[in-house]
Amino acid sequence: MDSSEIRQALIAAQRKDSAASSDFDLNPHVELTHGRILRDAAVLVLFQADAQAGARLVLTKRSSALRHHPGQIACPGGKIEALDGGPEGAALREAREEIGLPDGAAELLGALPAHETVTGFTVTPILAWLPRAVPLRPEPGEVAEIFSVPWTHAADPARFRVEERIWRGTMRRYYVAPFGPYYIWGATARILRGLAGRLSQ
Template sequence: MDGAEAGIEARLARALAHPGDASSDYDIDPRLPVPEGRSLRQAGVLAAIHLDGGAARLLLTKRSARLRHHPGQIAFPGGKVEAMDDGPVGAALREAHEEIGLPPGRVEVLGALPPHETVTGFSVTPVIGLLRGAFTPVAEAGEVAEIFSVPLSHVTDPARFRIEGRRWQGRRRHYYVVPWGPYYIWGATARMLRSLAERMNR
């Protein structure tokens, strides 16, 4: 491990060690109605940080436009926790293998951020993992339209984030965005990245 990689790993470890509350889509939108008696479904997503040649880049996917839920959106690889999974970490690693061809054994799991509650009824645990050396991702054709990466420095800089809004179910909904080139990273993905950025800049 070179000095740059060691420094990135140390910063991530410190960020994960910071105490903090769970985040929510309702954080910046308290006027959104919260369903009474809601039962959240558990899910895990993988924030895979690729370390190769001293650079640190976060792997993300663009969901297929043919999907019923969240078509064309930017997302972490991941999904709901199934019976065969070892909790959210297991779900995140399994889904990353399926969606981008990342073998679980290649991922060095550093820890996880507190869960994020979505307006769609999920409690999503962002799992932070390192990937070292060369890796060629393979997109799952039915679910992933594209796999790309962004510099970790971009998505961990709070100044890169802004709040935008649009009409959703008859109401104005607000959310974080952190665009990168042609990629519009927003919603729950941006909110979870914002949590990581806040911790890494304390």
Template sequence: MRGDPITPILNALGRVGAVSSDFDLNPDVVLPENRKLRPAGVLVPLEQRAGGLHVILTKRASHLKHHPGQIAFPGGKQDDVDADVEAAALREAHEEIGLPPSHVDVLGALPTHETVTSFTVTPILGLITDKFEIVPEPGEVDEVFSVPLSDVTDPARFSIQSRRWMGQKRSYFTVPVGPYYIWGATARILRGLAERMNS
């Protein structure tokens, strides 16, 4: 039987919620009905510490084609070797930060999130059960760090900002934590978790 602080996470996962997308705050965007979305999975790795749960995040390498330098969960597209998006998330976390799948107790999944890069991302929440050596994947991950889960699941810490993207104004959620500026899909997924944990 799981006790706090895991119980609020399980309760949040049990609540009904809608899917999200990078276009949530941009109602004028019309998405083509015949668009092809590729399945992907990201792991939201939770680590128990004396001060409470922490979530592990990565800073993507600055030379990458998609989302360079952004804060992200470990994860990626589902490959042929993956049984499902959960397997993809666990495999990618192993490759990107050195977290063995055997060290993760999967708690559940959040609703999918559609990205501007045409992925349908399933966030998988997993509790880290054993210590492991963090090994950032060379060439893809510049930094691996953790932040208190409470800092990124407090709705009051989120704000909406905007910038020009492909000639149009695009609005998105942000949640700054210390020196890290979390925005885009990662912030939207965390915002969805925050809504569930505080409803």
């Protein structure tokens, strides 16, 4: 697929109906607290047009100095603030702060269903398209590295597999989609797995 076809596929994917996802999808034995309070957040699932790969997904490796999720792979994003005006504004603000995405550089394509994390957030993924390469810079306090994976890695459900580990005393299952030295897992992998499933329909 070329860049224009990929852009159209992303637009079509976000229009398809599907349920919200959760870090608990693969762990039905976990009993969730009724009436739990979740904090609203948003991430920017940013694809950049690329002559060779068609498109590449922009990801970050979080700083190892961060209190929450140090060193993990993530899409740019964070909590929705009152002045953001909603998930789209929050995702763009966080991308500007974390990777230096210039205002107006990316086209917003739509939102994917919300995702609940084990850390108490409801995350709205915002699909975005970057038609051309722009200089990006990591915010040293939050981002250790900016990298990208090719479209074929992000859009293929077969690239994702399920692994498990002990978390808070119980076995937890989760999606992973490793790419070279980057271990993409947890909420990021679950959100991307959901998108890959929509793209393959």
